[in-house]
Amino acid sequence: MIAGIALLAAYDLALAVFMAAWPHAFYVHVGPFGLRNDHYIRDTATFNAAVGVGLALALRRPSWRVPMLAITTLQFALHSINHLVDIDKAYPAWNGYFDFFSLAVATIAIAGLLRVARGDAEAGPGRSWKGANR
Numbered sequence: 001m002i003a004g005i006a007l008l009a010a011y012d013l014a015l016a017v018f019m020a021a022w023p024h025a026f027y028v029h030v031g032p033f034g035l036r037n038d039h040y041i042r043d044t045a046t047f048n049a050a051v052g053v054g055l056a057l058a059l060r061r062p063s064w065r066v067p068m069l070a071i072t073t074l075q076f077a078l079h080s081i082n083h084l085v086d087i088d089k090a091y092p093a094w095n096g097y098f099d100f101f102s103l104a105v106a107t108i109a110i111a112g113l114l115r116v117a118r119g120d121a122e123a124g125p126g127r128s129w130k131g132a133n134r
Helices: 002-021 023-029 038-060 062-085 093-123
Strands: none
Touching: 002 023, 002 038, 002 062, 002 093, 023 038, 038 062, 062 093
């Protein structure tokens, strides 16, 4: 679980930096939906940065794991729905389908991490057979 949370934190933080520093490159290579708006891309980067920092803190604060994974699962699920709604509006067209399916698969994977974290939290400190540093 620790590796999964670390990977999610790194992903969100790297994506935030990419979006904030190079909004045009992000638009061209990752998010070619509608008209480009650098301000809105940087706004979205702030959300990714906040989630990434929260996940990074959850690595050392076990009590943060369930809430941060719950928020991250919800964010990915809503993001997936948004991409499903606009699936045919990306350019090139395959990008819309790739984005939706990759976000949906990531949502399922993060929900799996959340399930494990809930199990660990319910077992309590030192009572989980799964181990605290998983």
